[in-house]
Every structure is written in structure tokens, then in C-alpha cells.
Amino acid sequence: DAMVIQNPRYQVTQFGKPVTLSCSQTLNHNVMYWYQQKSSQAPKLLFHYYDKDFNNEADTPDNFQSRRPNTSFCFLDIRSPGLGDAAMYLCATRGTSGSTDTQYFGPGTRLTVL
Amino acid sequence: AQSVAQPEDQVNVAEGNPLTVKCTYSVSGNPYLFWYVQYPNRGLQFLLKYITGDNLVKGSYGFEAEFNKSQTSFHLKKPSALVSDSALYFCAVREDPYNFNKFYFGSGTKLNVKP
Numbered sequence: 001d002a003m004v005i006q007n008p009r010y011q012v013t014q015f016g017k018p019v020t021l022s023c024s025q026t027l028n029h030n031v032m033y034w035y036q037q038k039s040s041q042a043p044k045l046l047f048h049y050y051d052k053d054f055n056n057e058a059d060t061p062d063n064f065q066s067r068r069p070n071t072s073f074c075f076l077d078i079r080s081p082g083l084g085d086a087a088m089y090l091c092a093t094r095g096t097s098g099s100t101d102t103q104y105f106g107p108g109t110r111l112t113v114l
Numbered sequence: 115a116q117s118v119a120q121p122e123d124q125v126n127v128a129e130g131n132p133l134t135v136k137c138t139y140s141v142s143g144n145p146y147l148f149w150y151v152q153y154p155n156r157g158l159q160f161l162l163k164y165i166t167g168d169n170l171v172k173g174s175y176g177f178e179a180e181f182n183k184s185q186t187s188f189h190l191k192k193p194s195a196l197v198s199d200s201a202l203y204f205c206a207v208r209e210d211p212y213n214f215n216k217f218y219f220g221s222g223t224k225l226n227v228k229p
Binding site for chain 2: 004006031040041042043045048050055088090092094101102103104105106107108110
């Protein structure tokens with residue numbers, strides 16, 4: 001059963017053309033994260049939501065925005081993608097009751113910028 | 115500052131042999147430690163975690179990890195490696211109680227298991 005779903009799995013965009021990546025979850029978790037991962041490197045946290053509270057990492061470029069309209073969905077908007085934004089984007093969730101320590105990751109969206 | 119280090123970019127082991135993937139951590143509070151595995155073009159999959167209790171933690175797919183507070187280490191182990199274990203492994207730490215929403219990942223270790 002898919003618990004964290006990311007769409008699309010592969011996204012191709014043009015330099016400077018806005019793109020939106022989506023994440024949905026069936027776990028009803030309070031916390032949702034967006035990570036950027038390049039070339040088998042460590043995932044880099046971009047931002048996270050605790051419910052509707054948005055927490056941006058200090059080094060996340062302004063080019064990256066996020067929306068969380070409800071508990072289940074979270075979006076990553078890249079306003080003007082550059083070649084350096086080509087990466088795998090990972091969404092993850094974490095609950096705040098029960099087993100609260102584990103992140104659950106989606107399969108990722110691989111973004112290509114032409 | 116919280117951090118984890120994975121000193122080996124790559125580990126090579128023959129199928130059937132024991133494997134160890136190393137991880138050391140640095141936190142100022144109590145560490146919550148995790149191991150994740152990533153297969154090509156996939157998200158990270160949770161393997162196991164240490165929160166408290168026994169220093170030897172057992173996880174998925176026959177993996178286990180040993181928490182060593184004095185050495186600030188949390189090495190991943192498996193008694194007998196399989197070719198299908200070949201993947202990228204990440205160690206992660208979350209500090210309790212501060213920044214409890216944030217996880218810090220190591221740089222990853224590529225495990226190659228040869229037949």
C-alpha cells in the first residue's frame with residue numbers, strides 16, 4: 001500500500017519554466033518534508049511543515065516555494081528552474097503520535113532541466 | 115551542532131560474508147539514530163532505529179546496528195550479505211529534544227555485494 005506518493009516520478013522542464021511537484025500521504029502525519037538529493041549525495045532538507053506551520057531552511061533558495069493546502073497534500077514549486085536544480089526531490093512524512101521517530105519517504109521525483 | 119559521518123564512500127563485500135557500514139554521530143543531547151537504504155531511482159526506505167534500550171537493534175532484511183555511546187557510533191551490520199543488499203545506505207540522526215523535526219543525514223555509503 002502506497003503511503004507517500006509523489007507525482008510525477010519523472011519531470012522534464014525547460015530552463016526558467018515554473019514547475020510543481022506534488023506529494024500526497026495516506027498516513028495522516030502532521031509533518032511533511034521536502035528534500036533535494038543530487039547524485040547519490042545526502043538528502044538536503046529544503047523545508048518542512050508541522051501542520052500548517054512552514055519552516056524554511058536558511059540556505060533554501062527563494063526560487064523554491066511550498067504549499068500545503070491540507071494534511072494530505074504538499075507541493076514544491078520551483079519558480080524559475082536552473083540547470084543546478086536538476087535533482088531527485090524527495091517528500092517525507094513523520095507522525096507526532098505513536099511511532100513518532102521515523103520518516104516515511106516517497107519514491108521521489110527526478111527533475112531534469114533542459 | 116548535530117551531524118553524522120559515514121567515513122566510507124563505498125564498501126565492497128562478497129556474498130555470504132558479513133558486512134559493516136560505519137556511522138559516527140555528534141549531538142549535544144540524546145541521539146535518535148536511523149539507517150535508511152536507497153535503491154536506484156527510489157526513495158529512502160527505513161531499516162532500523164535506535165531510540166533507547168538495548169544497544170543492539172534489529173531491523174528489516176536481516177540488518178542490525180550497534181549503538182556505542184562511548185565511541186559515538188552506530189554501525190550497520192549483517193551476518194551474511196546478499197547481492198540484493200547492494201544499494202546506497204544512509205545514517206541519520208535526530209536530536210532530542212531540540213529541533214525534533216529535523217533529521218541530519220550522512221553522506222551515504224554505497225554497498226557493493228559481489229557474487
